[in-house]
Amino acid sequence: EAGVTQFPSHSVIEKGQTVTLRCDPISGHDNLYWYRRVMGKEIKFLLHFVKESKQDESGMPNNRFLAERTGGTYSTLKVQPAELEDSGVYFCASSRDLRGGYTFGSGTRLTVV
Amino acid sequence: GQQLNQSPQSMFIQEGEDVSMNCTSSSIFNTWLWYKQDPGEGPVLLIALYKAGELTSNGRLTAQFGITRKDSFLNISASIPSDVGIYFCAGFYNQGGKLIFGQGTELSVKP
Numbered sequence: 001e002a003g004v005t006q007f008p009s010h011s012v013i014e015k016g017q018t019v020t021l022r023c024d025p026i027s028g029h030d031n032l033y034w035y036r037r038v039m040g041k042e043i044k045f046l047l048h049f050v051k052e053s054k055q056d057e058s059g060m061p062n063n064r065f066l067a068e069r070t071g072g073t074y075s076t077l078k079v080q081p082a083e084l085e086d087s088g089v090y091f092c093a094s095s096r097d098l099r100g101g102y103t104f105g106s107g108t109r110l111t112v113v
Numbered sequence: 114g115q116q117l118n119q120s121p122q123s124m125f126i127q128e129g130e131d132v133s134m135n136c137t138s139s140s141i142f143n144t145w146l147w148y149k150q151d152p153g154e155g156p157v158l159l160i161a162l163y164k165a166g167e168l169t170s171n172g173r174l175t176a177q178f179g180i181t182r183k184d185s186f187l188n189i190s191a192s193i194p195s196d197v198g199i200y201f202c203a204g205f206y207n208q209g210g211k212l213i214f215g216q217g218t219e220l221s222v223k224p
Contacts, residue, residue, distance in 0.1 A: 004155070031210055042117070043156070043201065043214040056211055091155050098210045099163075101146045101203075104155030 002026065004105035006092050012111045018080040021108045023092030025074070031055075031095045032075050033102060034067060038088040046090075049075060061086075082112045116140075119202050119215030126192055127223050134200060134218040135186040142204035145178050145185040146212070150199045159200075160187070192222050 005024040013019050025032045034046040046065070047057040051072035060067070064083070069075040079086055089109050093102035119136045126132060136145075144163055148156035160171050162178035162185060169176055175188045185202055202215040 033210060033212075035212075035214075040216075042119075042216045043203075045211045045213070048210045050210075059211075093155070095210070098205075099144070101148070101158035101161050102212070104148075104157070106153065106155045 004092055004094050004103050006090075006105035006108050008108060009106065010109045010111075012113060013082055015084055015112055016081045018078065019082055019110060021077045021079075021090055021092075021110070023075045023077070023094075023105060025092070025094030026103055029094035029096050029103075030072070031098065031102075032069060033093045033095075034075070034077055035091040035093065035104075036088050037091065037107075038085075043091065046077075079110075082110075084112050086110060087112045117202055117204060117213055117215040119218055121218060122216065123219040123221070125221045125223065128192060128194060130192055132189040132192055132196070132220060133186060134202075135184060136202035136204075136215045137184045138204065138213075139183070140206060141182040142206060142213075143182070144205040145176070146203045146205075147174075147176050147185070147187045148201045148203060150201065150217075152198070156201055189220075192220075194222050194224050196220060197222050 007022045032049040037043045045059040048055045049069045066078045089107040091107045093104040095102040147159045150156045160176040166180045167178040173190045199217045203212045
């Protein structure tokens with residue numbers, strides 16, 4: 001089966017601009033997650049979708065971050081306006097159930113300058 | 114909130130040596146997972162542990178779920194150059210989907 005796909009792989013934007021990250025989960029996986037790793041730190045949970053519904057968005061840093069999953073397929077994560085501290089690698093993951101580990105995408109490396 | 118303390122932060126070893134890394138937490142976890150991240154890739158699941166005391170192997174990798182449910186270790190035997198990468202422990206705190214990750218152990222293997 002195809003893996004989790006993320007676009008773009010890299011993005012460099014200026015402070016104050018808007019960036020939209022996209023994630024295509026594995027087909028049939030109802031659970032979709034967004035995580036972020038800031039340089040050298042742990043990978044931190046942002047939010048969890050079950051189909052098109054937000055199950056848990058407790059990790060979203062602030063209201064500059066907006067995640068959507070229309071139709072329960074792919075998801076987008078928009079950062080508007082971007083700040084320097086938003087730089088990091090954003091990972092998307094999907095799973096069929098909640099018991100086992102997820103499958104992660106390769107990530108989007110976001111650099112805000 | 115829940116936090117995993119992973120050590121060591123980095124390791125530089127010679128090919129053929131054994132490696133050990135561990136994670137501890139002040140909270141009880143129901144599931145422990147070990148992931149490896151290669152450069153430019155996302156984390157890939159290596160081993161999943163579901164029961165306290167469980168010892169599981171995957172090739173040269175062995176991991177254990179601590180009996181107190183607050184710790185786990187990962188051992189790699191006879192390391193090879195392709196073992197290079199960042200290893201993360203992670204745990205499910207409850208039945209929800211949210212994973213808590215450790216800070217990662219960066220492994221370098223000298224041929």
